[in-house]
Amino acid sequence: MALKHVNAVVVGAGAGGGIVAKELAAAGLSVVLLERGKWYTPFDDRKDDLRNQRTTVLGNAFGPDEERNPRVFVDEQGRERLVRPSDGAYNNNAACVGGGTLSYGAMAWRFMEKDFRLRSTYGTVEGSTLDDWPISYDDLEPYYEKAEWEIGVSGDDSNNIFKAPRKRPLPMPPLAPNREYQILKPAALRLGFHPFDIPMLRNSVPYNGRAACMRCRWCVGFACEVDAKNGSQNTVIPAALATGNCELRTECVVKEILTDAQGKVKGVAYFDSKPRLCEQTADLVVISGSANESARLLLNSKSRMFPDGIGNRYDWVGRNLQGHAYTGAVGLFDFECYDDLGPGAGIAICDFNHGNPGLIGGGMLANEFIRLPYQFVGWRAPNAPRWGLAYKQYMRQFYRRSMGVMGPVQEMPVFESRVQVDPKVKDFWGIPVVRLSGHRHRNDPIVGKFLASKAEAWLKEAGAITTWTWVPDTGLSGGQHQAGTCRMGNDPQTSVVDKYCRVHDVDNLYVIDGSVHVNNGGFNPVLTIMAIAYYASDHLVNTWKGSHGAS
Amino acid sequence: MAAATSSGVGCSGAKTPWRFLTVDEARTLATLCDQIIPPDEDPGAAWVGVVNYIDRQLCGPLEHLRMSYRQGIASVDRSSHSLYGSAFAELASAQQVELLTLMEQGRAPAEAWKQIASAEFFDLLVNQTMQGFYGDPRHGGNREATSWKMLGIPYPPIRGRLHFDVGKK
Numbered sequence A: 001m002a003l004k005h006v007n008a009v010v011v012g013a014g015a016g017g018g019i020v021a022k023e024l025a026a027a028g029l030s031v032v033l034l035e036r037g038k039w040y041t042p043f044d045d046r047k048d049d050l051r052n053q054r055t056t057v058l059g060n061a062f063g064p065d066e067e068r069n070p071r072v073f074v075d076e077q078g079r080e081r082l083v084r085p086s087d088g089a090y091n092n093n094a095a096c097v098g099g100g101t102l103s104y105g106a107m108a109w110r111f112m113e114k115d116f117r118l119r120s121t122y123g124t125v126e127g128s129t130l131d132d133w134p135i136s137y138d139d140l141e142p143y144y145e146k147a148e149w150e151i152g153v154s155g156d157d158s159n160n161i162f163k164a165p166r167k168r169p170l171p172m173p174p175l176a177p178n179r180e181y182q183i184l185k186p187a188a189l190r191l192g193f194h195p196f197d198i199p200m201l202r203n204s205v206p207y208n209g210r211a212a213c214m215r216c217r218w219c220v221g222f223a224c225e226v227d228a229k230n231g232s233q234n235t236v237i238p239a240a241l242a243t244g245n246c247e248l249r250t251e252c253v254v255k256e257i258l259t260d261a262q263g264k265v266k267g268v269a270y271f272d273s274k275p276r277l278c279e280q281t282a283d284l285v286v287i288s289g290s291a292n293e294s295a296r297l298l299l300n301s302k303s304r305m306f307p308d309g310i311g312n313r314y315d316w317v318g319r320n321l322q323g324h325a326y327t328g329a330v331g332l333f334d335f336e337c338y339d340d341l342g343p344g345a346g347i348a349i350c351d352f353n354h355g356n357p358g359l360i361g362g363g364m365l366a367n368e369f370i371r372l373p374y375q376f377v378g379w380r381a382p383n384a385p386r387w388g389l390a391y392k393q394y395m396r397q398f399y400r401r402s403m404g405v406m407g408p409v410q411e412m413p414v415f416e417s418r419v420q421v422d423p424k425v426k427d428f429w430g431i432p433v434v435r436l437s438g439h440r441h442r443n444d445p446i447v448g449k450f451l452a453s454k455a456e457a458w459l460k461e462a463g464a465i466t467t468w469t470w471v472p473d474t475g476l477s478g479g480q481h482q483a484g485t486c487r488m489g490n491d492p493q494t495s496v497v498d499k500y501c502r503v504h505d506v507d508n509l510y511v512i513d514g515s516v517h518v519n520n521g522g523f524n525p526v527l528t529i530m531a532i533a534y535y536a537s538d539h540l541v542n543t544w545k546g547s548h549g550a551s
Numbered sequence B: 001m002a003a004a005t006s007s008g009v010g011c012s013g014a015k016t017p018w019r020f021l022t023v024d025e026a027r028t029l030a031t032l033c034d035q036i037i038p039p040d041e042d043p044g045a046a047w048v049g050v051v052n053y054i055d056r057q058l059c060g061p062l063e064h065l066r067m068s069y070r071q072g073i074a075s076v077d078r079s080s081h082s083l084y085g086s087a088f089a090e091l092a093s094a095q096q097v098e099l100l101t102l103m104e105q106g107r108a109p110a111e112a113w114k115q116i117a118s119a120e121f122f123d124l125l126v127n128q129t130m131q132g133f134y135g136d137p138r139h140g141g142n143r144e145a146t147s148w149k150m151l152g153i154p155y156p157p158i159r160g161r162l163h164f165d166v167g168k169k
Helices: A015-026 A118-122 A137-152 A179-190 A236-242 A290-300 A388-398 A443-461 A526-543 B023-036 B050-057 B063-084 B093-104 B118-134 B143-151
Strands: A006-011 A031-034 A071-074 A080-083 A154-156 A196-200 A246-249 A253-259 A265-271 A277-287 A325-332 A347-349 A365-367 A402-409 A418-426 A432-437 A466-470 A509-511
Touching: A006 A015, A006 A265, A015 A031, A015 A236, A015 A246, A015 A526, A031 A236, A031 A277, A071 A418, A137 A526, A179 A347, A179 A365, A179 A402, A179 A443, A236 A246, A253 A277, A253 A290, A277 A290, A290 A418, A290 A432, A325 A443, A365 A443, A388 B143, A402 A443, A443 A466, B023 B050, B023 B063, B023 B093, B023 B118, B050 B118, B063 B093, B063 B118, B093 B118, B118 B143
Parallel strands: A006 A031, A006 A277, A031 A246, A071 A432, A277 A509
Antiparallel strands: A071 A080, A154 A196, A196 A347, A253 A265, A265 A277, A325 A402, A325 A466, A347 A365, A365 A402, A418 A432
């Protein structure tokens, strides 16, 4: 079924896609925003500790659905198996309007200046495709600011002496500190760290017409019941729809990007919810499906000009899949740390993002979000009993007397960590599925061990009577912080998109999401994804020479 | 008894109040779970309804585990007979703990565990017992939010509150 031609199709209504749709629509372009998932509200799975974005034992609350969307996972011994979205190895983000931003913990980090030039700073890394970005922090600075003010960020990083320079302060003050913060802050200062209030995409005061956070314990992994958590679904997407120039179509699964005989993109083919195969033509196509699905779509879009998938002339599409290797420590205390005041995470340090002797990069460290009881079940010391009376006594004694300090290790990208499309397995719609394989770089656990020791020292200084560390392994990364598979670069032979997120080789195809990250920072990546989306949209709008509106 | 064969179909209504488990399976499972989370000054897994949680989920999102539970529970009783001459539910507590420890370590009598590995079933037992004990009551366990009271969480949560008395710094 052929539809009315529009100026732009955006595939994926998440952090990147929502912003692009709104920026283009606000500039007068006609936009169709396609989302394979549904538009969930907080009332779809209220406070279900066994079915949410963090805990998927009873299913996958924010998409994609379990039955129709398999992937293939290849382990380090080369054994392959079919995985469903609720399986830990699936490498899921979310599939819904808002994408990950509907249910995330909402930490809102600007990367540091060095994060855009790791190779210049540290040199090449053996076994890694580490490179500098083709853009700098300064290129993105105004767009970080735009994201902070338009989507809405609260916090206070003025005590973070390591941060990249900002022109404008954050629009909202931080949430009042909880007990964990008040215990950890003086300990950090005594150790010579520089603790500060984590910037979060969360209203601390009424903002953008919505209420402030109600400090509940169900934040990370859940949709917010008072709509105080800011995502693309309650900011830019409604704004895009309000322009009258943007149409959102949910439960639409894009099959492939369509090209004409000259290799110019002419639109996409997708299945609507019936399912019925539709063709949406457009002057330009923006792919914002997140690192797994964006790479998959490019690889599945084969033509005479692009036999290995559009944009994949040099086998870089799907490569360098990254996420964050989480590291950290847990401390047990003989006094209460718990005050039930959410979201729980509130204090962070950037003392160990860079400049760690003999190490490349590092990562931010922060206290953890509130652990719901079932989430605390796994928080026990190595070799401690996990059943029986002793374990029950442990849970009872320490649930309110424990804290964790964790952080995302900045991973070294690995060419063999990749998303391919499986030669045999297809999803419900007959589209070849993601095939995952690879591993992290051997440096990542080394950096993780170093950061974990700092986390442990912090907890000990705060009075912990027992501590232990959790150090990452070298398994395949990605998941909710997935990035890297359509790398940004100046050289078409070692990248997929140029500095404006345009796919090399193709005039009118863009990838605007975490796939373009060369490396993923020692931080949760979403604010950087948003900044890049604003930056790339700005360029698109400024260079747009086509007509406005649907023809 | 038809419901005790290896057919995965539950809900037959044949002589069991459960959706999937037989009466004997439920009894064995309750005994197993009560060793995973025993009663002490707070109730244990059986009282809070972990068996109900497991039975319900085996007819829902965990239906792919049905055969594992049927085979695992049968293997537990085979091991129990082999080692101690009685069904698991009849054993003294110390013997139950001993057999569970063997299962955890993968050292339970091999001839009883041909269909499913003992360590694999043990992992399932621990996971579902923790879910049924510490998870939301809506899923069939954690009767009266017993575990949440045990841990000291305010329940029910008070909605819409803001802690005005917590000053900044």
